[in-house]
Amino acid sequence: MTMKVGVIGGSGYTGGELLRLLYNHPKVEVSVVTSRKLAGKDVWKVHRHLKGFYDLKFVEPEMKYFEECDVAFTAVPHGEAMKYVPQLLEVGIKVVDLSADYRLPKDVYEKVYGLKHEGYVEAVYGLTELHRDEIAKANLVANPGCYPTGCILAVAPIAKYAERVVFDCKSGITGAGVKPTEFTHYPNLHESVVPYKVTNHRHYYEIVQELKPFNSEIAVSFTPQVFPGSRGILTTSHIFLKENLSLEEIVRIYEDFYRDCYFVRLQDEVRLSYVRGSNFCDIALFKGEDRIVAVSAIDNLVKGASGQAIQNMNVMMGWDEKLGLDFPPLFP
CATH class of the missing domain: 3.40.50.720 (NAD(P)-binding Rossmann-like Domain)
Structure with a gap:
């Protein structure tokens, strides 16, 4: 039917x-x-x-x-x-x-x-990978913001081990909506990357809301930027840990956390072109001397908005969450 x-x-x-x-x-x-x-x-x-x-x-x-x-x-x-x-x-x-x-x-x-x-x-916050069981029983699901989707998925598995995380996010201009403005005007954005709402973007509160249950003491910093492309959000998450973990241990933590999450893929490297047009969130992990870096990539119009909304609908209706979304990204 x-x-x-x-x-x-x-x-x-x-x-x-x-x-x-x-x-x-x-x-x-x-x-x-x-x-x-x-x-x-x-x-x-x-x-x-x-x-x-x-x-x-x-x-x-x-x-x-x-x-x-x-x-x-x-x-x-x-x-x-x-x-x-x-x-x-x-x-x-x-x-x-x-x-x-x-x-x-x-x-x-x-x-x-x-x-x-x-x-x-x-409402139930509609980040499916974190709240699948609650979404399945919900009549109202609040689809997450595009920036929070990339940020939260990049850090949730390791949040309980972290003292602080610094998010550096770069979004395609479709995130600003269809109505033209001076900010989105081509000559003002072309060949440029523009930070905006550097310390007071509204999506900060969603990110904190979803990470605090893993670790009430985690400190969060978040700065969004726009690049002159149509789609995608690349999030570089600098994660400062409370204890020393090897890269192998960190990868295992992420693999276990996302074991049953079809739309999260761990990769050796990520690019926006690897997820364009799809509902996937790709994550790559790197270990430095002073921090862990988790880089995530999503299509802001799909996993960051409409695709995730359909994923949530599927779960609400008791269907396979991949329905209507199980196709590979566009490349290049």
Whole structure:
């Protein structure tokens, strides 16, 4: 039996990526895609790469269009998802929220995002490799941010042995969203790597939230940067350990931790081109005199957003989490 899903906020990069990936999912059919500003327009005329795959039109984000849906994805900016999520849950629709609205406790969210959270509902944080059992029982999953996905997966296995970790992250410009700005303007970004929100990026709080349960005393530093490419996040994690461990011991810790995690691959080296277009997170480990370095690579639109959302949906529905996502990356 095919399950019907809806996408609230289908006009951006993550919405378009959701549609691309969901098209080949063997158990679902996309029945509704919303956009306030594009209501009435053909989906393929916005996402030209999807011509011939969808004959849907964008509609207003009204509940009447979701009456037959089993699952909804909310791919909207923070502050917007909270307008829809409680209504969807009330009528029995499972939700994967790709915004930031349900990733943090209410008080932390309001402090970090400067918004009053209306209609707060407790959600499961949707990093599948860490919370698979909770996700399987959830009606609302908060899909992680793209930076936290690469950071947390790079460090979680070794966090309990660490005193501190310093994350240096570089992201493709699609992470800034589809709307052009001075920051994303080609001449301002070309041939450059730009640090931004150097010590106060909102994703810091997600990273701390997920690493502290492994080690309440771990100190975390995080700096994001943008490079002039479309996709990918490369995270270099400098991990300062409390005790000396050999590289062989560290590799074994990671292998054991991710033994049942199909989408995490340990590699001798990582590059963004090795994961492009896929739901994989590749991790390479290196031992220095003073620290361990874990380098992770993800596609920010797939494992960092839409692919991970589908992975979460699969787990929520009791399906194999690889469904619709089990294909190799694009290379080169």
